[in-house]
Amino acid sequence: MILEGFPVGPMAANCYIIGCPETKEAAVVDPGAEGGRILRRLEQLGLTCRYIILTHGHADHIGAVGQVKEATGAEVLIHREDGKMLTSPASNLSLYVGMALSFDPAERLLEDGDTVTVGKLTLKVIHTPGHTPGSISLEVGDCLITGDTLFAGSVGRSDFPGGSHQQLIRSIKEKLLVYPPETKVLPGHGPTSTVGEEARYNPFLTDLF
Secondary structure, three states, X not given: OEEEEEEEOOOOEEEEEEEOOOOOEEXXXXXXXXXXXXXXXXXXXXXXXXXXXXXXXXXXXXXXXXXXXXXXXXXXEEEHHHHHHHOOOOOOOHHHHOOOOOOOOOOEEEOOOOEEXXXXXXXXXXXXXXXXXXXXXXXXXXXXXXXXXXXXXEEOOOOXXXXXXXXXXXXXXXXXXXXXXXXXXXXXXXXXXXXXXXXXXXXXXXXXX
């Protein structure tokens, strides 16, 4: 499996490229900005992007959706409850930072437990609401891409419209910390971690055990 992550845009949102080394098919997760850079990396890796998967609909995670989609013809996937954020600058919060981002509706609206096939790879969708109603995490091999739900040493904000701290903590406890402790955590911002590290040391979660 090919799996690379790098920060993009002024808010340094982590964009991930997931590729099948056999078929050269790929998915781009959270192309938040710097679409040209993302496209160049796909080309360097010899990958064809089939899907753009969004962990949620905030502006810093969707900003380059249009550029990547236009260049690759990839289908856009987002959870059903965040679907409107692609088309509404108010919902995706870009309206409030002078961007007014709006894109076509997603080709596929995801649900908890759905799978996405990328070549010979299978990605599992885990609905982890709290940061937004439709926030998802993705199980990819021995990794969890957690978007803005779980960070190294922290958790996502819940003070935006549709957010809920109680729901966020429940999502982390019931959907993510149940994975083996060695499972890698690849968050939407900042460095990587593991499930075990977060269960043991994350100050927002240590009172859960």
